[in-house]
Amino acid sequence: MKPKIAIFSLTGCEGCSLAILELEDQLLDILGAVEIVNFREGMTERSWDIDIGFVDGAVSTPEDEKEIIRFRESCKTLVAIGSCACLGGINTLKNYQPEDEYRRYVYGDKAIWFPTIAARALSAVVKVDYELPGCPMIKEEFVRFVKCMLTGRPFELPDYAVCVECKKKGNLCLYEKGVICLGPVTRAGCDAICPSFGSKCEGCRGILGHEALCAAGVNLREQYDVSLDDVLADFRLFGAYQEKDLP
Ligand code: SF4
Ligand code: SF4
Numbered sequence: 001m002k003p004k005i006a007i008f009s010l011t012g013c014e015g016c017s018l019a020i021l022e023l024e025d026q027l028l029d030i031l032g033a034v035e036i037v038n039f040r041e042g043m044t045e046r047s048w049d050i051d052i053g054f055v056d057g058a059v060s061t062p063e064d065e066k067e068i069i070r071f072r073e074s075c076k077t078l079v080a081i082g083s084c085a086c087l088g089g090i091n092t093l094k095n096y097q098p099e100d101e102y103r104r105y106v107y108g109d110k111a112i113w114f115p116t117i118a119a120r121a122l123s124a125v126v127k128v129d130y131e132l133p134g135c136p137m138i139k140e141e142f143v144r145f146v147k148c149m150l151t152g153r154p155f156e157l158p159d160y161a162v163c164v165e166c167k168k169k170g171n172l173c174l175y176e177k178g179v180i181c182l183g184p185v186t187r188a189g190c191d192a193i194c195p196s197f198g199s200k201c202e203g204c205r206g207i208l209g210h211e212a213l214c215a216a217g218v219n220l221r222e223q224y225d226v227s228l229d230d231v232l233a234d235f236r237l238f239g240a241y242q243e244k245d246l247p
């Protein structure tokens, strides 16, 4: 029996769901190995008998809260895909603004029609079995995850920093040019795509644990006279919800 797969979206741009449709060549192989039973972006049929449910977007409205509980109850395995679902992502920027102001800014005099709550990661509301972070999620990581699930192999995210991948590619470190980059404190797995194209890492795959943060803080102070506070100043774009976990 093929595993029954569903793909759901909460508050976000749905770019991570779209990334699945963009798999092109690999999509046909995946479709041969699984049965997609619920995917609003890709089909009209709906089934709630689900083995693995993938969810993008953050919990950011009262409706999202109800939906994620329904998804959890319907899926044997629940997987958060993308920064919004895994970390709260850019949605959590609103948590630091006065609610009246951002609602009026976005919706004007129609704000009353759009109830909102503080944005959170899925794991703040329900148990999440796996997380595939990134904005958008990394397609190759999604394929690796599906293969692990189909073959019964364990799946783990890289537990080292983006800098490792960046060094392997032979990039000149942006700190040498005076640019602060979140690579030393961010989880690898994106093949250091941003610094490879000359842009600083903005931490879309989430921050590593306290130990890595403290080690990076010491190294950056010693090598470049940069404090960890300066590094983390950029961190709120994707990581505002993670701030409670910082030292
Ligand atoms: S993580 Fe990025 S691409 Fe994915 S839904 Fe959120 S904003 Fe869109
Ligand atoms: S550019 Fe960024 S990711 Fe690359 S080595 Fe330097 S700090 Fe690390």
Ligand code: SF4
Pocket: 134, 135, 162, 186, 187, 190, 191, 192, 193, 194, 195, 200, 201, 202, 203, 204, 205, 206
């Ligand atoms: S380099 Fe940083 S911001 Fe860019 S994709 Fe990787 S984790 Fe995200």
